[in-house]
Amino acid sequence: MSRASEVRQAEMQRLLSEQQASGLSVRRFARERGISAWTLYEWRRRFRRQEADAKRATFVQLEFKRTATCAPTISVELSSGMRVHVPSGFEERELRRLLGVLASC
Secondary structure, three states: OOOOHHHHHHHHHHHHHHHHHHHOOOOHHHHHHHHOHHHHHHHHHHHHHHHHHHOOOOOEEEEEEEEEOEEEEEEEEEEOEEEEEEEEEOHHHHHHHHHHHOOOO
């Protein structure tokens, strides 16, 4: 990201914070600042998308192993460093639920 983009992004974050704190509608706030309301809406959408992307779990490594009982397992390491060993036959739906809980920790 270029320096100009970073400055613009910081400026828009500041404006959106000011708008929210002001209690004014986006349209009225934008009109008083001489900018387009759609500009504020678009930047708010971008920031919300960035926040949602940041909250998603990122998987670092996936490895398959056999345990002492020779039953295959899946070892999942989350970006937080947490590692989960899943036995074979574990239901996909349950694994997704487990990973969702772990990602929120």
